[in-house]
Amino acid sequence: MQLTITGYSTALFSTWYFIEELGLLLDCGDGLMAGLLQKSRKITHAFLTHPDRDHLTGLLQFNQLNARAGFPIIYYPKDCGSIRALELFSKQFDPHVSGTVWNPIIDREKVWIRKDIYVQAIKNSHVTCTPDVNKSLGYKVVQVRQKLKPEYLHLPPLEIKKMIESVGKENAYWEQETILLAYSGDSPVENFDQWEGAKVLIHEATFIGADQDTASIPHANRHSILEQVLEAVSKIRVENLVLGHFSSRYSDSQIDEAIRSGCQKFGLTIPVRRVLPGRMVKNVLDESCGIQ
Numbered sequence: 253m254q255l256t257i258t259g260y261s262t263a264l265f266s267t268w269y270f271i272e273e274l275g276l277l278l279d280c281g282d283g284l285m286a287g288l289l290q291k292s293r294k295i296t297h298a299f300l301t302h303p304d305r306d307h308l309t310g311l312l313q314f315n316q317l318n319a320r321a322g323f324p325i326i327y328y329p330k331d332c333g334s335i336r337a338l339e340l341f342s343k344q345f346d347p348h349v350s351g352t353v354w355n356p357i358i359d360r361e362k363v364w365i366r367k368d369i370y371v372q373a374i375k376n377s378h379v380t381c382t383p384d385v386n387k388s389l390g391y392k393v394v395q396v397r398q399k400l401k402p403e404y405l406h407l408p409p410l411e412i413k414k415m416i417e418s419v420g421k422e423n424a425y426w427e428q429e430t431i432l433l434a435y436s437g438d439s440p441v442e443n444f445d446q447w448e449g450a451k452v453l454i455h456e457a458t459f460i461g462a463d464q465d466t467a468s469i470p471h472a473n474r475h476s477i478l479e480q481v482l483e484a485v486s487k488i489r490v491e492n493l494v495l496g497h498f499s500s501r502y503s504d505s506q507i508d509e510a511i512r513s514g515c516q517k518f519g520l521t522i523p524v525r526r527v528l529p530g531r532m533v534k535n536v537l538d539e540s541c542g543i544q
């Protein structure tokens with residue numbers, strides 16, 4: 253499936269990604285509405301990864317301009333008190349947004365956004381908390397297709413129809429699952445097996461491992477280092493890598509150079525795209541957004 257991804261992602265300031273074909277929004281940082289304008293109307297499902305302000309301050313205006321009966325549906329990690337506070341404030345501040353649906357979700361929960369596509373939440377350790385608490389999630393967008401079992405593939409169409417009638421649909425088909433898109437949210441490099449086979453992986457790479465990194469990190473929440481991301485991706489099968497959430501302390505050329513040398517070091521030959529600090533990118537998967 254072709255995916256048109258528009259996004260903005262700069263650590264500390266704002267992160268959001270809009271996947272046009274799926275009406276899907278991942279995170280809702282500041283500037284979402286100014287960037288998408290009328291296109292924001294296409295968003296039906298919004299998934300927030302965690303309550304850091306750079307991932308949710310676009311919500312008020314997004315809601316104010318798009319709320320209608322039953323939509324948009326906003327999903328957020330269940331134990332984020334500040335998102336719940338934002339929901340209550342939003343309902344008071346703009347009473348007409350009462351059509352918006354706010355749904356808390358937890359680790360491993362699946363949400364069907366289309367008959368054949370679900371989004372699954374996957375807990376990460378960006379925010380340190382006990383196993384039963386959900387404060388920071390990544391997401392996997394999975395397409396499920398019904399495939400005829402191999403033993404029936406040789407049958408002519410009429411025979412297939414008869415066979416289904418006799419054994420039942422559930423015994424005639426198997427389900428093929430494809431990860432159309434995986435999104436790390438803010439996260440350290442961890443559990444890359446969960447992204448295995450993804451058509452597109454959007455991963456954060458806040459730090460590039462430059463000299464400036466020795467400066468103090470503003471808060472305790474955990475992030476990724478570019479080189480570790482590239483190494484981890486080189487060990488699994490991913491078709492396209494999108495890197496974002498870079499710290500604005502780096503210049504564009506520093507980031508590009510670090511990506512190039514990291515790809516070389518770990519023999520990474522898949523297409524690698526990046527969302528540079530301070531810039532909205534209209535089609536992230538387009539070649540012009542790439543390093544390779």
Ligand SMILES: [Zn+2]
Nearest residue numbers: 264304306438
């Ligand atoms: Zn962030």
